[in-house]
Amino acid sequence: MAEIKTEEKQKRSFKEVVAAAFTKENIAKGVFTAFAAFSILAVFAIIFYILYDSIPAFREVGFFNFIFGDVWNPKTDEYGILPMILTTIVLTVLSVIIGTVLAIFTAVFIVYYCPKPIKKVYTQMVNLLAGIPSIVYAYFGFEMIKPIIEDMSGETFGYGILLSMIILSVMILPTIASISKNSLESVPAQYYEGSLALGNTKNQTVFKVMLPAAKNGILAAVILGIGRAVGETMAVQFLLGGSVAYPTDFIAAISSLTSKIAQEFGESTGLHRQALIAVGFILLIFILIINLALWFVKRNNAVAGNSFFTRKIKESDIEHTSPNYKRTGTIQDALRIVCYVVAVIVAAALLSIVLYTLIKGLPEVTWHNMFGRSFNSKPTLAPAFVTTTYIILISLAIALPLGIGAAIYLNEYSKRGSKFVNTIRLFIDTLAGVPSILFGLFGYIFFVKLFGSACVLAGALTMVLMILPTIIRSTEQSLSEVPDSMREASYALGAGKLRTVFVVVLPQALPGIITAIILSIGRIVGESAALIFTAGSSFLMPQDILSPGSTFAVFMYNLQAEGLDTKFLAYAAGAILIIFVLLLNILIMLLENYFNNKAANRKGRIRTFIDKLRKKEVKNEEN
Amino acid sequence: MKKLTKVIMSGAAVAAIGASMAFGFTACGGGDGLKGTITIEGSTSVQPLMQKLADAYMAEHDGVTISVGGGGSGVGVSKAKDGTVDLGMASKKIEGDDATGITAIQIATDGIALIASKNCTVTNVTKSEVYELYVNHTAIQGIITDAISRDGTSGTREAFQDIMDIETLYENQPELQSQDTVIQEVGNKTNVIGYCSLEALAVNDTIKGLNFEGVAPTAENVSSGAYTLSRPFNIMYNTEKGMNELTADFVDFIFSSAAAAIIEANGQVVVARK
Numbered sequence: 001m002a003e004i005k006t007e008e009k010q011k012r013s014f015k016e017v018v019a020a021a022f023t024k025e026n027i028a029k030g031v032f033t034a035f036a037a038f039s040i041l042a043v044f045a046i047i048f049y050i051l052y053d054s055i056p057a058f059r060e061v062g063f064f065n066f067i068f069g070d071v072w073n074p075k076t077d078e079y080g081i082l083p084m085i086l087t088t089i090v091l092t093v094l095s096v097i098i099g100t101v102l103a104i105f106t107a108v109f110i111v112y113y114c115p116k117p118i119k120k121v122y123t124q125m126v127n128l129l130a131g132i133p134s135i136v137y138a139y140f141g142f143e144m145i146k147p148i149i150e151d152m153s154g155e156t157f158g159y160g161i162l163l164s165m166i167i168l169s170v171m172i173l174p175t176i177a178s179i180s181k182n183s184l185e186s187v188p189a190q191y192y193e194g195s196l197a198l199g200n201t202k203n204q205t206v207f208k209v210m211l212p213a214a215k216n217g218i219l220a221a222v223i224l225g226i227g228r229a230v231g232e233t234m235a236v237q238f239l240l241g242g243s244v245a246y247p248t249d250f251i252a253a254i255s256s257l258t259s260k261i262a263q264e265f266g267e268s269t270g271l272h273r274q275a276l277i278a279v280g281f282i283l284l285i286f287i288l289i290i291n292l293a294l295w296f297v298k299r300n301n302a303v304a305g306n307s308f309f310t311r312k313i314k315e316s317d318i319e320h321t322s323p324n325y326k327r328t329g330t331i332q333d334a335l336r337i338v339c340y341v342v343a344v345i346v347a348a349a350l351l352s353i354v355l356y357t358l359i360k361g362l363p364e365v366t367w368h369n370m371f372g373r374s375f376n377s378k379p380t381l382a383p384a385f386v387t388t389t390y391i392i393l394i395s396l397a398i399a400l401p402l403g404i405g406a407a408i409y410l411n412e413y414s415k416r417g418s419k420f421v422n423t424i425r426l427f428i429d430t431l432a433g434v435p436s437i438l439f440g441l442f443g444y445i446f447f448v449k450l451f452g453s454a455c456v457l458a459g460a461l462t463m464v465l466m467i468l469p470t471i472i473r474s475t476e477q478s479l480s481e482v483p484d485s486m487r488e489a490s491y492a493l494g495a496g497k498l499r500t501v502f503v504v505v506l507p508q509a510l511p512g513i514i515t516a517i518i519l520s521i522g523r524i525v526g527e528s529a530a531l532i533f534t535a536g537s538s539f540l541m542p543q544d545i546l547s548p549g550s551t552f553a554v555f556m557y558n559l560q561a562e563g564l565d566t567k568f569l570a571y572a573a574g575a576i577l578i579i580f581v582l583l584l585n586i587l588i589m590l591l592e593n594y595f596n597n598k599a600a601n602r603k604g605r606i607r608t609f610i611d612k613l614r615k616k617e618v619k620n621e622e623n
Numbered sequence: 624m625k626k627l628t629k630v631i632m633s634g635a636a637v638a639a640i641g642a643s644m645a646f647g648f649t650a651c652g653g654g655d656g657l658k659g660t661i662t663i664e665g666s667t668s669v670q671p672l673m674q675k676l677a678d679a680y681m682a683e684h685d686g687v688t689i690s691v692g693g694g695g696s697g698v699g700v701s702k703a704k705d706g707t708v709d710l711g712m713a714s715k716k717i718e719g720d721d722a723t724g725i726t727a728i729q730i731a732t733d734g735i736a737l738i739a740s741k742n743c744t745v746t747n748v749t750k751s752e753v754y755e756l757y758v759n760h761t762a763i764q765g766i767i768t769d770a771i772s773r774d775g776t777s778g779t780r781e782a783f784q785d786i787m788d789i790e791t792l793y794e795n796q797p798e799l800q801s802q803d804t805v806i807q808e809v810g811n812k813t814n815v816i817g818y819c820s821l822e823a824l825a826v827n828d829t830i831k832g833l834n835f836e837g838v839a840p841t842a843e844n845v846s847s848g849a850y851t852l853s854r855p856f857n858i859m860y861n862t863e864k865g866m867n868e869l870t871a872d873f874v875d876f877i878f879s880s881a882a883a884a885i886i887e888a889n890g891q892v893v894v895a896r897k
Contacts, residue, residue: 073791074775147811156769156812157797242774242798252795263800267667267695267776375681376674376691453662453707538690543660548690560801567803 028498029413035405036414039472040427042465046434046442047284053445054278060271066278072244072260074268079275081257081282083246088256088286090247091161091168091236092229099169099229100222103176104211105335105342110177111184112206113339122343123181124589129350130174131581133526135556136574138238140353141167146239155251159241162250167235170349172225179224183217184210203332216297223294224433230286231435233258233529234557257283258437258529265441265533280441287438291430354578361575364568379539379559379566381573387456387542387549391535392524394460394545395467396517402464403471404506404513410472411479412501432469436530439466443534457545459535466530467520474519478512479505511595515588522584525577528553552577658686659869665692665699665712666778667802668733668820669856672889673712679885680876687869696778700725703859709870711859714778724862730877731856731891734821734845735783736832738806739767743813747834753787756816760793763816771805771817774798782854783818806830821845822890846892856891 058066061079069080106126114122145166149158187210195205211218241253242263255263257279265276372380406424414421443462448454482505490500528551536548537558550558552573559570663673670693677689694702696713703711703725717727737753739745745766755761762768772792773780779802784790792798799805802819809817810829821840824832832840835852844850858874860866866874876882883893 072775075781156815157808159797237800241795242800243792243795245794249795253797254795263774263798264776266693267698269695269697269701272697272776375678376689377671377678536692538692540688540690543688547660548692560803 025496025498029409032405032409032413035402036409036424038402038406039424039431039468042468043427043430043434045446046438046465047288049442049445050277050281050284050438054274054281057271057274057278061275061278066275067282070244070246072255074264074272074275077271079271079278081260081279083244084255084257084260084279085282087161087240087247087254088230088258088283091164091256092226094161095165095168095172095229096222096226098165099172099225100176102169102342102346103173103221103225104180104218105339106173106177106346107180107184108206108211109339109343110181112202112210113336114343122347124585125347125350126174126177127588128354128581128585129170129346130178131522131526131585132353133528133553133577133581134171134232134234135526135528135553136353136357136577137167137171138235139556139560139570139574140356141235141239144352144356149251153251157241157253158251159239159253160249160251161240161247161254164236164239164256167239168229168232170346171232171235172228173346175228176218176221176225179221180214180218183214183221186217187213201332203336207332207335216300220294220297223290223297227287227290227294227433227435230290231258231283231437233262233435233437237262238560257286258435261437261441262529262532265444266537277441277445280438283435284438287433287435288430291426291433294433295426295429354582357571357574357578361571361573361578364572365575366572369569369572374539374541376539379555379569381552381555381569381576383539383541383549384552384555384573387535388525388551390456390542390545390549391460391463391531391551392521394457395463395524396520398461399464399467399471399520400513400517403468403516404475406468406472407475407479408501408506411476412497412505428469428472431465432473436466436527440530440533443530448534451546454534454536454548455546456535456542456549459531459549459551460545462530462534463524463527466527467523470519470523471513471516474512474516475509476512478509478515481512482508511591514591518584518588518591522581525551525580525584526553527551528557532557552580657684657869657872659688661687661689661710661870661873662708663689663691663710663712663858664694664702664708665710665859666696666714666856667693668696668714668778669699669712669858671820671822672731672856672886672891673858675885675889676877676882677873679881680873689873695776696781697776700859703861706861706864709860709867710874713857713859714854715782715857716855717857717859725859726862727857727859728874729855729857729894729897731886732845732853732894733856733891734840734842734850735779735786735818735852735854736821736824736840737816737818737835737852738809738824738830739816739833740810740813741829741831743767743831745833747837748816749836750787753816754789757787757789757792757796760796766814767816768814769812769816770796771808771815772796772798773802773805773818774800778854779818779820783852786852820890825890842887842890842892853892 057079060077061069066079066081067085068082069078070082071078071080072084073079110119110123110126141163146158146163149163150156191209191213192205195209196202200209236256237259240255240259242255242259243253244255244260245252247254261276261279261283265273268276369380370385371382374380374383406428410421410424439462442465443458444454447458447461451458486504486508487500490504495503531551531554535550535554537550537554538548539550539555539558542549556570556573556577559566559573661677663677670691674691677691681687681689696715699708699711699713700717700721701711702708704723711725713721713727714733717725737748743766745764748763752763756763756767757770757772760770770793775798797808799808802823805817805819806823806827806829809815810827816833821832821842824830824840834840835850838844838850840850840852845853858877860870878896886893
């Protein structure tokens with residue numbers, strides 16, 4: 001009897017131990033950790049599934065033959081991708097060189113030379129350039145730039161590297177420019193002042209001191225730009241021309257890795273499809289290498305910085321300091337002029353894309369084209385409204401809790417700088433760097449096979465993976481800006497960690513979360529490559545989330561691809577996309593102002609309160 | 624705290640609305656008599672015709688949704704085989720390996736038109752001229768210097784190259800994904816030849832169909848067999864699984880006189896059901 005009793009006691013105590021382990025706090029911590037680790041899972045899933053589905057092609061064709069073969073013929077089952085690899089490399093190198101040069105001048109212009117009244121507008125404009133969907137760039141390049149190239153060169157077809165390079169460099173410009181701008185702005189002010197004190201002109205200072213000082217940040221920006229250029233799909237698919245050949249000519253039809261996948265994947269079967277997935281795997285390897293390089297550069301950056309001895313430049317500092325002692329540094333003076341020229345070119349590029357799309361599209365935005373019943377052969381954009389809304393709602397409903405949870409873990413629970421956290425960060429960055437065509441392939445292999453056919457739900461789940469990094473980063477950023485004193489105050493009042501996070505910290509991070517939502521919506525609306533294979537390409541109203549549907553960007557793509565007289569509708573979709581992107585940009589700007597004002601007001605209130613106290617003290621002293 | 628609750632609640636509300644909408648849609652569309660969904664996938668050449676037939680059928684039967692997807696003839700065959708679609712579409716003969724396990728029904732015959740710009744002075748081409756241009760980049764009659772092809776998965780390209788005995792194209796020849804782009808390119812340039820489905824001739828006024836070996840690309844000439852650049856439009860279903868009632872009714876409709884008018888208006892040749 002006694003023995004049994006002790007056993008029972010032990011059991012109870014075991015239960016108690018378990019109960020003690022499974023407190024609300026611990027469960028929450030576990031959940032947040034799991035959410036944070038989800039990015040690792042996602043990256044491994046993408047790598048594993050794409051590799052697994054390309055193994056048959058590697059085995060059938062032979063890995064060596066696949067990489068180094070130069071004949072691609074689905075009809076005879078010959079798959080060699082060397083010409084496409086070389087084309088991708090050549091195209092990337094050329095557009096990154098041009099894009100980087102333009103972007104650095106743009107960044108320098110924004111930080112040092114832009115007249116104050118237009119600075120905000122110009123920065124916003126570069127952001128807008130980043131928000132334009134690639135399918136709109138594709139149309140613009142096809143209809144505006146290609147005929148110009150044909151006229152000037154005398155060639156029959158303007159397809160090829162030159163055309164793609166022009167569009168691609170404009171596409172990657174905003175990415176490189178905005179990161180370069182940030183790193184220029186965070187160069188310590190002493191550098192600037194010191195250089196001027198030594199007698200350098202402003203131009204010399206900018207180009208010989210500030211720019212070299214920001215080189216690490218710029219290098220990271222360039223690597224990001226390389227990632228974008230390698231992965232860009234829709235634009236190059238329209239502009240390269242589709243023939244498989246070595247990149248020996250600037251103006252000649254040709255294919256890159258991504259353009260080949262986009263061109264043939266939808267209509268492929270059997271070994272051909274596996275070979276295309278294998279092309280995706282090669283692309284993935286490129287991307288992983290680029291991501292590792294980026295991670296390496298960033299890590300070196302972190303070591304170099306020292307927040308105690310740096311002071312950011314204020315705009316007023318630049319205003320007051322342009323003494324010009326000696327007329328040396330003519331090269332730098334010339335570079336300054338180049339800055340203005342580039343700034344004008346970038347502005348002109350943006351304006352022409354926006355205006356062209358609106359002028360072509362707005363006349364087609366009629367009531368019937370928007371909301372009439374959509375048929376297979378006479379589509380309207382009504383299904384695009386429904387599909388886009390569905391995908392935005394579903395993917396946000398899943399990605400927001402996941403992303404916010406992960407951000408909470410990274411900022412509130414983790415030990416800063418621990419190996420686990422660094423690994424998670426690396427994987428989040430990797431996920432952010434995966435091009436959308438690979439998300440499309442993964443979504444096809446995983447979700448579409450899971451549901452049996454391409455459907456809205458599969459598209460939405462694919463988009464979850466794509467917007468997750470944005471949500472995590474943006475939320476984490478604003479969580480980190482919440483002062484520790486608020487947390488400490490909350491603990492002091494007896495609140496637990498969980499309560500502190502949800503009641504005190506998270507509401508303060510609202511601006512970041514809202515920004516994340518808007519950025520995610522922008523990403524979803526502009527996406528085409530990842531959705532074509534996952535959400536399907538139906539022109540009909542989706543019956544439910546398990547039936548296929550097309551968003552605006554996918555509509556725009558498909559209307560081009562169908563042999564129907566429906567191009568006008570593609571222009572309408574383009575105009576709507578541009579309007580949407582404009583609205584989202586304005587919304588972000590307004591929100592930023594709103595939250596900044598709010599913060600300023602709060603500070604102001606505290607200041608007036610302090611002032612009042614002081615006055616009282618003075619009065620008391622006088623008395 | 625209040626604000627956060629609000630955000631969470633509004634989030635939950637949005638999710639709830641989304642979910643209820645989704646379930647609401649799933650709930651409707653049962654399967655009595657002529658209600659339900661037919662999924663058709665395959666050749667992008669058959670697709671425009673099938674879309675028109677489907678739209679006409681849907682206009683008559685309110686409860687029916689017919690989704691017509693592309694994917695190419697290969698996809699049409701493989702999906703018909705594994706039964707994941709009700710009907711597959713193919714713009715080629717179904718024979719050999721392709722034919723095992725599926726039953727094919729020819730619904731029309733389609734001509735492939737060789738096209739040039741309206742402003743091009745060439746009116747007639749021969750098989751060897753076309754072959755020489757597409758393979759060796761030799762100009763046709765000194766006027767047409769360049770050719771455009773469709774991409775490797777196009778059924779039109781497969782049929783075209785089979786009839787012309789073309790194996791490989793000359794280097795850097797544009798291979799475009801859509802018929803629409805081919806037509807646009809050919810329409811804009813006087814020195815370019817391309818090919819497309821016969822029906823596209825009627826709706827595009829920037830291009831003209833070239834006579835092939837002296838025969839004009841018309842539905843009559845395809846029907847009589849004088850115009851040799853032609854191919855069958857097939858639909859296929861899984862033989863073991865058969866067709867369900869709704870699909871069978873739709874196929875009956877394809878061979879009705881109303882459908883024949885649509886097929887003819889679309890530029891294809893009507894065939895009798897075998």
